[in-house]
Amino acid sequence: MDFKQVLSVYADSFNFALQFSTSLQSGKVMKLSPKAEEVATFFAKMLDHEYTTKEIFRKNFFKDWRKEMTNEEKNIITSLSKCDFTQMSQYFKAQTEARKQMSKEEKLKIKEENEKLLKEYGFCVMDNHRERIANFKIEPPGLFRGRGNHPKMGMLKRRIMPEDIIINCSKDAKVPSPPPGHKWKEVRHDNKVTWLVSWTENIQGSIKYIMLNPSSRIKFRINIESERKPSCTAKFRGEKDWQKYETARRLKKCVDKIRNQYREDWKSKEMKVRQRAVALYFIDKLALRAGNEKEEGETADTVGCCSLRVEHITLHPELDGQEYVVEFDFLGKDSIRYYNKVPVEKRVFKNLQLFMENKQPEDDLFDRLNTGILNKHLQDLMEGLTAKVFRTYNASITLQQQLKELTAPDENIPAKILSYNRANRAVAILCNHQRAPPKTFEKSMMNLQTKPKKNLASGVCDAFVYRIGSFSLTLDNIDVGSKPLIIDAKKEQLADARRDLKSAKADAKVMKDAKTKKVVESKKKAVQRLEEQLMKLEVQATDREENKQIALGTSKLNYLDPRITVAWCKKWGVPIEKIYNKTQREKFAWAIDMADEDYEF
């Protein structure tokens, strides 16, 4: 934690003059007090962002900004729309530009300083091991940016002071000293929790933590039980991660029983049991999140399974030739839209009709159910079973199945990687992990394009239908654009090279000397090389296109048992570095160590 840095920024007045006009015609410039000025800079830095055009953002910001103003400022600055932040904004843009233009030496110096900071504050010692801390910097003040339609967007995230900070370390540890003139809120020695530092944030009143890196040894609760048997628990990194996948594997053993159970429960006399059974079916089949209740007006309006409302589903007795189709349309975590049309069993459909009877659109679909009730029931079915285990289980089992299905033994390595990514993608689609298409996507595609073509020679770019479990997902709301074709240029090169080869061969036939034979050989090689390059380009292009709006990272990092991947790599001779980058290899070191090619999830 570098409070020194933080405090010096605060003390330093930026010496701007916020420009604002009291009327639309006549401009007036006003020098702000340091506090008001600092908050103004937060807004100015975001001026180009869409956030600053949103009414809620502006309203919340202005309200909090006024709290930092002097009385005089309050009297003069009465409307945000009359304030002109462009001077400030330009100042920061110029700074960014200047940073870009710095010399190599200057950049290196900054890099070294950052490394020094990391070395000093970025590590801690736990059980005699030096461990990397994930987020060792205190969050700086700024404007709160919620996701989606957040009622608190634009509010001022206040500066965290040493007086807000709780330090958690062992009794014999040297307690880091607070900056001069300051005190910590508290120093405690709680070895039942994993966090090192915590503070309460002022927007939601929730607690924030500083914790260890995911790659750290035993990212889990140190209980006396496990300390007694270090040989089996403390020996490898990421035990918590391992436990998660082991729970999911236990579910694999009893999932059939659980599925039969909830199918029975669809017929239950008790409404509560029926609702629980239908909800569990969705969680299992669609990998929905549990869906805790949320306080209204405190966060964006998003839902999960248990908190679905009547307005989030539409029932179609028949749709596109299929019977009993449920159309889901709701905002999930991070306000990511979940849209899917799913054919369901008749009994589920009838139950849903029943649950929706005499209800308003804004009423809860499962009014007799919440995550507590659901998880309690799951706990009875299997120790350690909760709603989210189904997501982990279904993600991992899908990867394993897809890899089996998609990997062709005689493919080359790039094609194998494409198969892996497709398997990964199937999971990401199942879990609804979306991303905004990269801003440069269309442009970069255009740069590479001449004209779109439906099929490329190798066939790897043919339309691909994602099959997940028993049903296939159509990408209704995912726009699949035209194919990237830097490839066309490559193809022309290849055609030229083939022509060259042909004429060289013809020459060789006539001349029959060593020199022309050599020419033929080199032309052959050139053709081969181009063919390989073309193949690689096609594979990459396909991968990129299919990935346009799908984020693979989240499932790779949090839902897929890494041992499946490690086993696959070993089996097909794909270097692990092609699938996992350095950080991922660190996080999954335990799996790379222990899984052999026969590993079965």
Added chain:
DNA sequence: TAATCTGACTCAGAAAACTTGAA
């Protein structure tokens, strides 16, 4: 009690920072 609250942890996409490779 059962509902509600709180704390601690995992999971999440955007944006910044860095790397790579083509022109």
Added chain:
DNA sequence: GTTCAAGTTTTCTGAGTCAGATT
């Protein structure tokens, strides 16, 4: 060899899950 933009990795911090405490 240099420049620049595209691609990849890392950082950041918000948004969930879920268990245990509190009322």
